[in-house]
Amino acid sequence: MQDTKTTNILMAGVGGQGVILASEIVAEAMLRAGYDVKKSEVHGMAQRGGSVTSHLRFGTKVYSPIIPDGEVDILFSFELLETLRYVHMLGAHPLIIVNNQKILPPSVIMGKDHYPDNIPDLLSQYCARVHLVSALDIARSAGNPKALNVAFVGALSRHIDIPESIWHDAIAAALPPKIVDLNIKAFTLARQNQ
Amino acid sequence: MGNEAIARAIVEHGCFLAASYPGTPASEILSSIARLKKEYNLDMHVEWSVNEKCAFEVALSASYAGYRAVVAMKQVGLNVALDPLMSAAYTGTIGGFIICSADDPGPHSSQTEQDSRMLAMFAKIPVFDPSSPRDAYKCILPAYMLSEKYQIPVMVRPTTRVCHARQNITTNNINGFYSAVSFEKNPSRWAATPRYRYDLHKLLNKKIEKISLEKKFYPLQWNKTPKKAHTCIIASGVAFAHVADIIKDTSLGDSVDIFKVLMPYPLNKVFIKTILESYKHILIIEEPYGIIELQFPEKKHIYGKSNGFVPCEGELTPDIIEPILHHFFHRKKTRRKLPANLPGQRPSLCPGCPHRASFFAIKKAFPNALYPSDIGCYTLGINLGVVDTCLCMGASINQASGLFHALSKNTKQQPPIIATIGDSTFLHSGIPALINAHYNGARFILVILDNSTTAMTGNQPTALSGIRVDGSRSKPLDLEKVIEGLGIAFLKNVDPYRVPDMINTLKEAALFLQKPDGGIAVIIAKHPCLMNIPKTRSPQPVISNSCTGCGYCVKHFECPALSITNGKCEINTLSCTGCGVCIHACPIGAITMDN
Numbered sequence: 001m002q003d004t005k006t007t008n009i010l011m012a013g014v015g016g017q018g019v020i021l022a023s024e025i026v027a028e029a030m031l032r033a034g035y036d037v038k039k040s041e042v043h044g045m046a047q048r049g050g051s052v053t054s055h056l057r058f059g060t061k062v063y064s065p066i067i068p069d070g071e072v073d074i075l076f077s078f079e080l081l082e083t084l085r086y087v088h089m090l091g092a093h094p095l096i097i098v099n100n101q102k103i104l105p106p107s108v109i110m111g112k113d114h115y116p117d118n119i120p121d122l123l124s125q126y127c128a129r130v131h132l133v134s135a136l137d138i139a140r141s142a143g144n145p146k147a148l149n150v151a152f153v154g155a156l157s158r159h160i161d162i163p164e165s166i167w168h169d170a171i172a173a174a175l176p177p178k179i180v181d182l183n184i185k186a187f188t189l190a191r192q193n194q
Numbered sequence: 195m196g197n198e199a200i201a202r203a204i205v206e207h208g209c210f211l212a213a214s215y216p217g218t219p220a221s222e223i224l225s226s227i228a229r230l231k232k233e234y235n236l237d238m239h240v241e242w243s244v245n246e247k248c249a250f251e252v253a254l255s256a257s258y259a260g261y262r263a264v265v266a267m268k269q270v271g272l273n274v275a276l277d278p279l280m281s282a283a284y285t286g287t288i289g290g291f292i293i294c295s296a297d298d299p300g301p302h303s304s305q306t307e308q309d310s311r312m313l314a315m316f317a318k319i320p321v322f323d324p325s326s327p328r329d330a331y332k333c334i335l336p337a338y339m340l341s342e343k344y345q346i347p348v349m350v351r352p353t354t355r356v357c358h359a360r361q362n363i364t365t366n367n368i369n370g371f372y373s374a375v376s377f378e379k380n381p382s383r384w385a386a387t388p389r390y391r392y393d394l395h396k397l398l399n400k401k402i403e404k405i406s407l408e409k410k411f412y413p414l415q416w417n418k419t420p421k422k423a424h425t426c427i428i429a430s431g432v433a434f435a436h437v438a439d440i441i442k443d444t445s446l447g448d449s450v451d452i453f454k455v456l457m458p459y460p461l462n463k464v465f466i467k468t469i470l471e472s473y474k475h476i477l478i479i480e481e482p483y484g485i486i487e488l489q490f491p492e493k494k495h496i497y498g499k500s501n502g503f504v505p506c507e508g509e510l511t512p513d514i515i516e517p518i519l520h521h522f523f524h525r526k527k528t529r530r531k532l533p534a535n536l537p538g539q540r541p542s543l544c545p546g547c548p549h550r551a552s553f554f555a556i557k558k559a560f561p562n563a564l565y566p567s568d569i570g571c572y573t574l575g576i577n578l579g580v581v582d583t584c585l586c587m588g589a590s591i592n593q594a595s596g597l598f599h600a601l602s603k604n605t606k607q608q609p610p611i612i613a614t615i616g617d618s619t620f621l622h623s624g625i626p627a628l629i630n631a632h633y634n635g636a637r638f639i640l641v642i643l644d645n646s647t648t649a650m651t652g653n654q655p656t657a658l659s660g661i662r663v664d665g666s667r668s669k670p671l672d673l674e675k676v677i678e679g680l681g682i683a684f685l686k687n688v689d690p691y692r693v694p695d696m697i698n699t700l701k702e703a704a705l706f707l708q709k710p711d712g713g714i715a716v717i718i719a720k721h722p723c724l725m726n727i728p729k730t731r732s733p734q735p736v737i738s739n740s741c742t743g744c745g746y747c748v749k750h751f752e753c754p755a756l757s758i759t760n761g762k763c764e765i766n767t768l769s770c771t772g773c774g775v776c777i778h779a780c781p782i783g784a785i786t787m788d789n
Contacts, residue, residue: 006439014539037361038361050542065361066436066512106540107537110745114537
């Protein structure tokens with residue numbers, strides 16, 4: 001009953017960063033590439049500034065929409081501290097792609113907690129491959145800082161072997177027409193950025 | 195998305211009337227039906243009702259008249275509609291009638307983890323438990339057909355992980371053809387008195403007995419074992435999908451029979467008998483309650499919730515199920531450790547949220563009051579220390595009333611009571627509560643946080659908006675007239691962005707409570723939700739050099755756009771909406787408007 005291995009991408013971030021929209025673009029792209037795709041996230045109260053995750057799984061046949069502990073292939077995180085929350089879920093040969101951005105939790109703002117220093121170093125204790133991406137800067141140079149989520153997807157796209165045109169189609173399908181060009185620009189900048 | 199799949203199937207199979215009240219995780223079902231209505235120009239009726247009981251009764255009556263109908267809600271919404279549900283099981287239906295009640299094991303965004311399947315069992319109606327969006331899409335037609343064959347309401351019970359999961363589904367055509375129907379009078383059925391209710395109950399019992407023998411809903415065996423197995427797993431809902439995925443990656447599938455249950459109640463009687471005769475070890479995995487398990491008369495060979503093998507609370511995620519399977523098969527697995535003590539994120543009201551302005555003014559005016567509150571975005575007022583209770587929809591007003599009566603005996607120290615409720619929640623179940631509190635002599639301040647929308651669930655329009663779910667126009671409800679009509683003598687309308695006005699109005703209201711002829715004081719804090727209006731980004735406030743970094747603003751105002759960085763307050767210009775309310779939050783006036 002062995003099927004081809006399922007690829008598991010865990011997306012993490014803070015409400016308002018555009019995590020859910022980014023996960024919709026990736027799911028759409030994988031569907032268009034012919035995979036069986038399952039995706040799951042939690043809506044409602046968590047969206048108002050709380051921790052947000054989206055589980056995305058694709059392969060020949062996927063049953064469950066949730067990634068089991070210890071099976072995350074790519075941890076795709078929009079915020080430094082949020083990345084640390086999920087390192088226990090990493091699989092055997094994982095990759096971490098992390099957006100170089102800090103969003104301070106309320107307890108840190110109020111001085112009750114300390115925001116961990118040097119998170120990329122901490123992450124490398126859990127994972128040999130950690131890619132740091134400055135998605136906000138890339139989005140700014142594309143013309144609008146709000147395109148950071150699509151820019152960040154561009155960084156992810158380098159690690160998924162499907163044609164670039166599929167990504168462009170998926171972005172165009174997910175966004176209102178007037179912002180598509182700017183977002184594809186942000187995507188392409190991040191995709192080419194080594 | 196699962197909810198879109200359900201909506202699509204409902205429309206494909208000729209539903210004429212759909213009604214709902216928003217609630218996570220069910221909200222997108224009705225909005226997707228409305229979108230399809232528009233896209234295909236369908237002549238069907240779709241409505242956001244003011245509460246779930248209204249929605250249920252509206253949809254049921256379309257079924258009485260012969261049309262296919264659906265009512266959708268979250269699990270706690272079904273509590274509100276429980277009265278008509280119990281009775282509708284007795285009267286039965288004509289046109290196919292589906293109750294789509296979405297459960298939220300976890301819970302992720304609900305006040306309970308209750309199991310709607312238990313209420314289906316309580317009402318004696320069949321229930322389907324789909325395990326994926328595709329399953330949910332596919333079970334709608336059989337649900338309508340079952341409902342029509344036995345003239346009985348049928349429940350479809352997805353969970354959060356079905357409603358909000360996404361997968362690819364091949365859809366069918368929408369033709370939007372409805373045959374002409376009419377309501378046929380039959381008072382002994384539709385208006386049955388207790389004498390006839392006995393007959394209807396007997397009939398209902400016969401229906402459910404026959405449904406429990408329907409071959410069509412005999413649980414499916416998912417895998418093929420090479421030789422006869424003595425062990426089996428029975429699973430339903432998304433828990434089945436987790437089990438399938440875990441088993442798929444191991445060799446366990448060769449020695450255990452795995453059954454997928456689509457209809458957990460009534461569980462097929464032949465299936466129950468066969469399972470008990472054929473297996474020595476039976477593991478049952480379902481959530482959140484043990485409904486399948488409950489229907490096995492003999493528990494000796496069962497591993498499940500009744501003997502603590504499967505947890506009775508919380509969501510059954512793969513992380514929970516995997517060790518259960520390993521334990522069941524006597525295997526072991528090692529796990530990674532969590533990094534310790536990370537500072538937690540938590541949800542908070544958006545930058546520029548008018549609720550924050552209201553709560554800040556309430557706290558300024560009466561720092562030591564009692565604050566009963568209600569269900570909505572504004573429950574997050576708990577972060578500002580201005581929410582003391584949150585029980586269920588509409589409870590704030592009754593709780594304010596109960597607290598007043600309980601504490602008014604203690605004449606020395608009666609703290610002021612300030613209840614908060616959103617406009618959608620007020621319309622849902624706050625109006626009878628206000629009538630009750632007013633008539634029975636309670637005294638408190640009620641602040642209706644009117645942002646003219648149902649914000650928490652995705653900004654569905656309320657009856658105050660003048661817009662229906664399909665975008666058509668209606669006459670907006672006049673909230674002030676409604677409240678005046680109840681006989682409330684103190685009613686003020688104020689924009690909470692004007693913090694000093696809001697504080698003065700609250701103080702005025704408190705004086706009214708003390709008057710010999712005083713009563714309940716109602717303040718409508720009216721300002722639209724920022725999700726619904728274009729954001730004004732300039733001018734933005736700025737921090738002057740006099741800022742001492744005291745942190746008062748971040749502690750007591752809690753706007754996500756404010757932080758203390760390097761000993762000074764800083765405004766995040768990306769997330770700041772320019773509402774300017776924080777000017778009032780600085781004790782030394784160091785926040786000013788940038789001109």
